[in-house]
Amino acid sequence: MRTATRSTSRAASAMVVAAALALVGIQAAGATASAATPKASPVTCTSANTKVTVTEVSRPINHLLLKATNTGSKPCFAYSAPFLRAGADAQAPLAWADETVPQAVLTLEPGQSAYAGITTYSPDGEGGSTVKTLGVLFSTRDGHAINPEKTLKLPHGGVFFNSAGTVTYWQNNAADALAW
Incomplete structure (x- = not known):
């Protein structure tokens, strides 16, 4: 027991x-x-919380690559496409390439990047000139430009643009931005 x-x-x-x-x-x-800590609510990507760079690419020809990297502490939304002003005297932004609309708005966590491909000219385009700067404005949810503009110097002291210049919507990788 x-x-x-x-x-x-x-x-x-x-x-x-x-x-x-x-x-x-x-x-x-x-x-x-x-x-x-609760997850931070995303904000709109702007020139205040996003670093923007432009580089020349070897392929496809007549293209540049725009890269936007979230430098803020919160995630940000890269809406639509950037408004681009090719040269200080440009009267209107480059056209957006509608065939590149992504399925969803890109959300950039801090340190992540979005990409936009830029066609500078085409033989089908009219006029044109060599410009030294590229003005970049981000877009709001409803497709309006957000100030202030970020002005970038273009490679090689200038790039030729004509009326066929376009820009893609923001993409999550460089290959997709340059694939059209």
Whole structure:
């Protein structure tokens, strides 16, 4: 009888210890979950929270690549396509290439980038001139430009643009931005 009591006593003690450990684990998990910071609400990408660069690409010809990197502390939405002004005297932004509309708005986490391909000219285009700068404005959710404009210097001291110049919508990788 004494052995049965010891076994029952040990089993009961083990169950008490297991229950206590489980309770501590649940409390610790609850503390961890409540201490976690809530995910930041995305904001619109602007020249204030996004670094923009432009580079020449070898293929396809007559193209540039625009890269926007979120430098802020919150995710940002890269809406539609950038408004681009080729040269300081440009009267209107480059046309958006409608066939490049993505399926969803791009959300850039801090440090992530979006890309837009720029066609500078085509033999079918009219007129044109060599320009030294590219003005970049981001877009709002409803397709309006957001100030202030970021002015970038173009490679090689200038790039030729004509009336066929276009820009893609923001893409999540450079290959898609240059694929059209």
